[in-house]
Amino acid sequence: MRDSDWTRILDWPGYRVYQHEINEKAKLLTLWVRRKRGNKKLVCSACGRRCTTIHEIVTREVRDLPWGLYRTTVVVELYRVKCPDCGPRIEKVDQLPSKAPFSKRFEETVGEACESASARRVARQFALSESTVRAIDLRYLERWSASRRKPSLRQLGVDELFLGKRTKFVTVVSNLESGEPVWFGEDRKKETLDGYFRTELSRSQRHRIEAACVDMWAPFQRSIEEWAPKCMLVYDRFHVMQHANKAVDEVRRSEFFRKGGWRREVVKGKRWLLLTRWVNLSEQKQQQLNQLFALNRRLMKAYLLKESLERLWQQPNENAAREYLRAWVRQLRWQRLPSFEKLAHLLLDHQEGLLAFYRVKIRFGVVEAINGNIRALLRRGRGYRNLRYLLLKAQRIAATKTEFIALRKAA
Numbered sequence: 001m002r003d004s005d006w007t008r009i010l011d012w013p014g015y016r017v018y019q020h021e022i023n024e025k026a027k028l029l030t031l032w033v034r035r036k037r038g039n040k041k042l043v044c045s046a047c048g049r050r051c052t053t054i055h056e057i058v059t060r061e062v063r064d065l066p067w068g069l070y071r072t073t074v075v076v077e078l079y080r081v082k083c084p085d086c087g088p089r090i091e092k093v094d095q096l097p098s099k100a101p102f103s104k105r106f107e108e109t110v111g112e113a114c115e116s117a118s119a120r121r122v123a124r125q126f127a128l129s130e131s132t133v134r135a136i137d138l139r140y141l142e143r144w145s146a147s148r149r150k151p152s153l154r155q156l157g158v159d160e161l162f163l164g165k166r167t168k169f170v171t172v173v174s175n176l177e178s179g180e181p182v183w184f185g186e187d188r189k190k191e192t193l194d195g196y197f198r199t200e201l202s203r204s205q206r207h208r209i210e211a212a213c214v215d216m217w218a219p220f221q222r223s224i225e226e227w228a229p230k231c232m233l234v235y236d237r238f239h240v241m242q243h244a245n246k247a248v249d250e251v252r253r254s255e256f257f258r259k260g261g262w263r264r265e266v267v268k269g270k271r272w273l274l275l276t277r278w279v280n281l282s283e284q285k286q287q288q289l290n291q292l293f294a295l296n297r298r299l300m301k302a303y304l305l306k307e308s309l310e311r312l313w314q315q316p317n318e319n320a321a322r323e324y325l326r327a328w329v330r331q332l333r334w335q336r337l338p339s340f341e342k343l344a345h346l347l348l349d350h351q352e353g354l355l356a357f358y359r360v361k362i363r364f365g366v367v368e369a370i371n372g373n374i375r376a377l378l379r380r381g382r383g384y385r386n387l388r389y390l391l392l393k394a395q396r397i398a399a400t401k402t403e404f405i406a407l408r409k410a411a
């Protein structure tokens with residue numbers, strides 16, 4: 001095979017193979033490449049400026065995609081240019097995106113493999129260390145992130161996520177329209193979210209935010225009110241129902257301790273049933289609940305209250321919803337359910353944000369879906385001590401999923 005054939009198969013734009021070596025025993029292929037004669041454009045890697053003076057010629061070895069069973073090393077001839085601004089610097093070469101000993105397309109292949117497999121598996125596949133795979137994946141994601149257009153931010157989701165004993169809580173800011181996380185911050189204080197508004201958004205970007213979907217968590221609210229004054233607060237239905245579930249569970253626990261003997265046995269182990277919506281239960285499970293309710297009216301009342309709260313979001317308009325909420329609270333009188341009385345106070349105190357749902361169209365469930373993705377990533381990967389890496393990974397998942405759906409629709 002002539003060098004021009006090697007050049008064609010290697011297919012590095014602007015570069016040609018001038019020497020090669022095949023090691024059959026070790027299954028190694030080494031190719032020496034240098035610029036094609038017509039390729040004269042030199043660019044400083046530090047500032048991107050075009051340069052004309054060459055300081056010296058050096059070589060670099062990088063791992064490239066394999067040729068069949070042969071692991072391929074490319075030895076590239078590179079110029080150190082004399083940049084008028086930076087002094088002697090290495091030239092910028094598209095196939096060499098970083099200082100690491102890998103070609104761009106090799107890194108891309110590893111990065112793509114990381115999208116569907118754990119770093120450990122990819123490491124085995126390419127005979128690299130796990131930490132190297134993570135570093136390659138991070139660079140791959142950073143390049144993707146830098147090259148894409150970021151969707152504009154008009155609807156914000158703010159939630160917290162428990163990351164484990166070391167990092168504890170992380171504040172997750174997401175874009176509800178594109179369905180992707182946009183920022184992670186350690187902790188869940190007002191200052192945490194303040195940090196996002198201060199460092200990530202310009203004044204006009206902050207003013208363009210029209211709505212935020214949040215939990216009834218005062219620190220986040222105070223931060224949003226301060227930094228995004230035009231933003232309407234909408235309480236996430238999911239979180240409100242979590243509070244309602246907690247109230248049911250408190251009733252269950254107090255009944256559990258109040259009753260003795262076989263009655264206690266009936267309440268025992270019914271937690272999951274009580275926290276599941278009626279429509280999502282099988283007939284058999286519904287029957288089990290009915291048996292429980294026949295014995296314990298208080299639990300039944302609590303369960304029905306929770307179920308009926310769900311309809312707050314199914315009213316024809318805001319006024320009807322406001323009336324529905326009042327009626328719901330009125331039902332609590334004489335029921336002696338302290339956990340629900342507490343919930344009622346919480347709901348009435350946050351009435352405006354609850355009913356804001358009728359004033360601004362917001363997709364509930366996005367925040368939860370994003371959190372679910374992040375949790376799945378954490379379960380699969382471990383080693384996300386680098387929050388930036390975790391964020392990029394979660395963004396990529398969100399972005400590729402939308403692409404997938406878009407393709408399916410077109411088909």
Ligand SMILES: [Zn+2]
Binds near residue numbers: 044045046083085086
């Ligand atoms: Zn320069």
